Amino acid sequence: MMVLSFAAIRSEARDWVVYEGKESPGQGRHIVFITGDEEYRSEEGMPMLAKILAVRHGFKCTVLFPINPADGTIDPNNQTNIVGMExxxxxxxxxxxxxxxxxPDDQMKYFVDFLNSGKPILAIRTxxxxxxxxxxxxxPYVKFDWQSTDWxxxxxxxxxxxxxxxxxxxxxxxxxxxxxxxxxxAHPILRGIEDIxxxxxxYGIAHLPQDAQVLVYGQVLEGMKPTDKPVAGPKNNPMMPIIWVRNHTWESGKTSRIVCSTIGAAVxxxxxxxxxxxxxxxxxxLGMEDKIPAKNNVTCVGEFHPAFFGFGKFKRGLKPSDFELK
Known part of the structure; x- marks a missing residue:
């Protein structure tokens, strides 16, 4: 897999950040990352994933953040403003x-229009x-609410x-x-995966439809180290799905490939x-499974020391420009 030099990547300092991938296999493809959660540090994890996809794989990646309109800082607790949804x-x-x-409805409309286009989604954790x-x-988008009864x-x-x-x-x-x-x-998404x-x-899962293909189950461990033993008893019998794929057909008649993972905090x-x-x-x-090598290059770009998960633990004062490639 070709590794791009930092010189091949351009970042734009606005209320969002853009990493321009210049070479194949991702050349000409644009991935938009939408972050905004109070607990699991998506504002740190998603920029790193975007950098990997741009620098190591050539995709153009745009990362959007929840922005405090008063000072332009990234504020995961602001639930009503993600700048750059266009x-x-x-x-x-x-x-x-x-x-x-x-x-706001004007921001949400960009998301719903994207969904109706039938393009793919990778959805993580919360x-x-x-x-x-x-x-x-x-x-008009109230049905998207996680507790909706109409939908x-x-x-x-x-x-x-x-x-x-x-x-x-x-x-x-x-x-x-x-x-x-x-x-x-043998699913292409699992190619080269040796340890998770x-x-x-x-997370508990209760409504997964029959058309979902569960790629990975979650084994509950006794502690917070990878060497800890699995918990004995019903928590792991059966194990809960944590990563699955499915298709969803929209009112437009177009169908999206969906990947959902309930594991995926920055840490x-x-x-x-x-x-x-x-x-x-x-x-x-993106329908590029034939281009997935035996072991995709996912080396972090620069240092990656994310904050641990938890409410109120985000790094205050950060702006999108702090996530530009250095």
Whole structure:
């Protein structure tokens, strides 16, 4: 796999950041990352994943952030403002990590128009409960709410495969080992995947449709180290799905490839196997599975020391320009 020099990448310092990939295999493809969650540091993890896809694989990557309009800083607690959603007009794929957002209708329309285009989505961790409408119940997008009854379970359940259910593992005390489903071990997304572990816990899953193909199950471990033993008893019998794929057909009649992963906090991305799985998922989503090598290059670009997950633990004062390639 060809590695691009930093000189081949251009960042733009606005309320978002752009990494311009110049060479194949991703040349000419645009991926938009939409971040915005209070707990799992998507504002740190998604820029690193975008840098890998741009520098190592040639994709143009745009990363959007929840922005405090008063000072232009990244504010994961701001649930109502993600600047730059119009980037989705030229996106070939979206990678999203959202939690309980209620975007203004003009921002949300770009997202819904993208969905109706039938383009692929990689949705990570809290994206199963991306939207929560409490301020404007008259919004035309209120059905996207994770608790919707008109569209049961909202965007998460109807499109990704499930909404928020529960912490199946003991949050902050029982980490997750990824166990590949033998039935789909030859799936292109799993190519070159040897190990998956993350300190986040396994989510409960209750509504996964029959058309979903579960690629990875989550084994609950006794502690917060990758060497910890699996928890004995019913928590792991059966194990919960943590990564699956499915198709969703929109009102437009177009169909999107969907990849959903309930593991994927920034600290989870310190795991090489999980980074590789997400990079492979982008290739697969874009119909480029024939270009996935035996072991995709997912070496981090620069240093990567993300903050641990937790409410109120985000790094204050950061701006999108802080995530430019140096």
């Amino acid at each position: 980037a989705l007009k030229t996106a070939d794929m979206a990678v999203m990590q959202l939690r309980f957002r209620e975007l 994206s199963t409960h991306s939207f929560a409408y409490s301020r404007n119940r008259r919004s 049961p379970g909202g965007f998460g359940q109807q499109v990704l495969g499930d909404t928020w259910v529960s912490h199946h593992g003991n949050h902050g005390k029982e980490s997750t080992r990824g166990v590949i489903n033998e039935q789909f071990k 572990w993350g300190p986040t816990d396994v 989870d991305l310190e795991c090489e196997g999980l980074r590789r799985l997400f990079v492979n998922a982008v290739y697969w989503g």
